[in-house]
Amino acid sequence: MSIAPATPETIAQAADILRSGGLVAFPTETVYGLGGDATNDAAVEKIYAAKGRPSFNPLIVHVGAPDWVASIAQADARFGTLTRAFWPGPLTLVMKRHTTSSVSKLVSAGLDSVAVRMPDHPVAASLLLAVGRPLAAPSANKSGSISPTEARHVLDSLARPPALIIDGGKCRVGVESTVLDLTTLTPVILRPGAITREQIEAVIGPVTIGTDTPHAPKSPGQLASHYAPGLPVRLNAAEAKTDEILIGFGPAQGTLNLSPRGDLAEAAANLFALLRQADNATLYKCIAVAPVPEQGIGLAINDRLRRAAAPRNTGS
Ligand code: TXA
Ligand code: MG
Numbered sequence: 001m002s003i004a005p006a007t008p009e010t011i012a013q014a015a016d017i018l019r020s021g022g023l024v025a026f027p028t029e030t031v032y033g034l035g036g037d038a039t040n041d042a043a044v045e046k047i048y049a050a051k052g053r054p055s056f057n058p059l060i061v062h063v064g065a066p067d068w069v070a071s072i073a074q075a076d077a078r079f080g081t082l083t084r085a086f087w088p089g090p091l092t093l094v095m096k097r098h099t100t101s102s103v104s105k106l107v108s109a110g111l112d113s114v115a116v117r118m119p120d121h122p123v124a125a126s127l128l129l130a131v132g133r134p135l136a137a138p139s140a141n142k143s144g145s146i147s148p149t150e151a152r153h154v155l156d157s158l159a160r161p162p163a164l165i166i167d168g169g170k171c172r173v174g175v176e177s178t179v180l181d182l183t184t185l186t187p188v189i190l191r192p193g194a195i196t197r198e199q200i201e202a203v204i205g206p207v208t209i210g211t212d213t214p215h216a217p218k219s220p221g222q223l224a225s226h227y228a229p230g231l232p233v234r235l236n237a238a239e240a241k242t243d244e245i246l247i248g249f250g251p252a253q254g255t256l257n258l259s260p261r262g263d264l265a266e267a268a269a270n271l272f273a274l275l276r277q278a279d280n281a282t283l284y285k286c287i288a289v290a291p292v293p294e295q296g297i298g299l300a301i302n303d304r305l306r307r308a309a310a311p312r313n314t315g316s
Pocket of ligand 2: 139
């Protein structure tokens with residue numbers, strides 16, 4: 001396995017691997033993805049195996065342009081409005097599959113819907129165009145653990161990493177895409193991300209926020225425990241107790257700080273790397289995290305933190 005800088009040669013090599021059914025980890029604006037040809041059952045099976053992902057948790061299909069979706073899912077007027085406003089970008093849209101959809105049924109994990117997004121990253125975009133096929137790509141981490149925002153995190157996280165990891169530096173957004181379900185009359189946000197409810201409502205009107213029912217999640221990946229470091233996590237901490245490492249935000253200083261100037265976008269970009277760093281600090285028995293405001297991308301940060309702190313009994 002190797003980490004290779006994102007040169008045109010690396011992208012061509014990655015495209016060859018993907019076209020022949022292999023897996024490649026690549027950067028997106030949100031987190032690193034573990035990509036495979038979404039039209040190839042065997043490639044999609046390899047993704048589930050490499051992550052140890054439960055077979056009921058569907059994958060996001062990445063496309064090189066909005067018109068690729070025509071052969072994948074049943075898009076309506078809301079799709080056009082949303083993609084004009086937010087693609088390429090961190091918004092995943094869940095729609096009904098075409099009965100003749102070009103993508104493997106395995107990406108949908110038994111559902112009659114499929115999730116698609118067009119990433120806003122030059123390496124991901126070049127790779128998709130070079131392959132010329134949609135790529136299934138979950139975050140490139142072991143199922144249930146912290147998502148990778150740097151190439152080396154992929155190596156640290158997967159027991160059997162792919163032969164090629166394309167290094168595109170640190171991910172700009174740092175938390176995964178907003179997942180919006182368009183299969184219902186009123187769209188539902190299944191996972192908060194950088195594209196906020198307010199931004200979506202400004203273009204298509206009212207949406208609702210999905211409520212988690214841990215035993216039958218509507219977005220099956222949204223299990224209570226996820227993004228879990230090895231150490232326990234304590235939220236809304238004013239200060240570190242004995243044996244705790246504090247991740248601060250703004251003036252709430254800690255050993256580490258998500259954003260000393262209290263900027264939520266910066267905090268999101270640093271979140272997963274700092275959780276990893278805290279988890280690897282050998283002197284501590286618990287990770288304490290300062291309060292993060294519940295506004296804008298702060299909703300996505302707090303969603304990930306709550307899952308990182310949740311009891312680890314879901315088997316994900
Ligand atoms: O930012 C991202 O979305 C990253 C990068 C790599 O693009 N990918 C990512 O994939 O976060 P993953 O597999 O870690 O998360 C996919 C989420 C899960 O919560 C899954 O349950 C949901 O999307 N999902 C996928 N297909 C779905 C479907 N048909 N219906 C409902 N939820 C779906
Ligand atoms: Mg993930």
